[in-house]
Amino acid sequence: MDEIRPNLFRLPIPLPESPLKYLNAYVIKSDDRNLIVDTGLNRRVCLEAMQAGLEALHIDITRTDFFITHLHADHFGLVHRLVSDTSRIYFNRPDAELIESWEGFDPMIAFAGRNGFPQDELRAALEAHPGHKFGSSWVPELKLLKADETIQVGAYCFQCIETPGHTLGHTCLYEPSEKIFIAGDHMLIDITPNIQCWEDTQNPLQSYLASLDKVSRLDVDIVLPGHRRVFTHFDRRIQELKRHHQNRLEEVAHILRTGAPQSAFEVASRMTWDIKSESWDAFPIAQKWFATGEAIAHLRFLEKENRLERHTKNGVVTFSVKN
Numbered sequence: 001m002d003e004i005r006p007n008l009f010r011l012p013i014p015l016p017e018s019p020l021k022y023l024n025a026y027v028i029k030s031d032d033r034n035l036i037v038d039t040g041l042n043r044r045v046c047l048e049a050m051q052a053g054l055e056a057l058h059i060d061i062t063r064t065d066f067f068i069t070h071l072h073a074d075h076f077g078l079v080h081r082l083v084s085d086t087s088r089i090y091f092n093r094p095d096a097e098l099i100e101s102w103e104g105f106d107p108m109i110a111f112a113g114r115n116g117f118p119q120d121e122l123r124a125a126l127e128a129h130p131g132h133k134f135g136s137s138w139v140p141e142l143k144l145l146k147a148d149e150t151i152q153v154g155a156y157c158f159q160c161i162e163t164p165g166h167t168l169g170h171t172c173l174y175e176p177s178e179k180i181f182i183a184g185d186h187m188l189i190d191i192t193p194n195i196q197c198w199e200d201t202q203n204p205l206q207s208y209l210a211s212l213d214k215v216s217r218l219d220v221d222i223v224l225p226g227h228r229r230v231f232t233h234f235d236r237r238i239q240e241l242k243r244h245h246q247n248r249l250e251e252v253a254h255i256l257r258t259g260a261p262q263s264a265f266e267v268a269s270r271m272t273w274d275i276k277s278e279s280w281d282a283f284p285i286a287q288k289w290f291a292t293g294e295a296i297a298h299l300r301f302l303e304k305e306n307r308l309e310r311h312t313k314n315g316v317v318t319f320s321v322k323n
């Protein structure tokens, strides 16, 4: 645990088996109410790390509220085991609506199959999915954020900044006088946030790039991300992330220029990934899943730019580049 600014602490919560290594929970203490930003997976190792940290900081949970940046299990999964009767859980409306209308993983599984994910590996992919294994067993009452909501914690006044992309309603916190940006999974260092698409109606990569442009107007001295280390080069990181996705888009277009039309799964198998693995076949199944979702997001962006032709054969969607 480290104190990043007065009364603002980073609490690393381990994420075993994940390349993300740990989740950063942020604890902001005040004489009135405290705030905890993001929580970890619904599993014992996360709960114990959180409880030990809160104890060391003498946090009274009955005087503590929560802010969850987005619905993914490594941020949201543990909150229901931490709240007290008097705790508020600040959360964005679009992700809350996704949770409310959630019909299980079946639609996602079917969508992955249509995008070329091998039928005989779909079940294994689901079993390995962190949201399936370590999601919350029930959803506590959420305090949905209003437009331009601010949250005062001691001397800090955080503005809620909607940054759709990583999820539909992903929301960051910005403290303008201290120039602190709590980024969730909108901006990470060393690794790039995973941008996945699991529905034909969405274009999350376009939303993500627009959200990067939106936050680029903020004056930021320090970025507190949801994973890995804290960093300071906010503007440069935004440019790096934008360039990364431009390169990715060109890589996907290049892959599609060679050979027959390809499914998202096939495209994913030919993209370059930062994962320590000898070959695509040796990829952990959960990483194949995330890679396919990421490939779909890039294909969708190119398709919306009218650069791709879509084909369907035997229930599988494939793409080729328009000439």
Ligand SMILES: [Zn+2]
Residues within 6 Å of the ligand: 072, 074, 075, 185, 226, 227
């Ligand atoms: Zn995360």
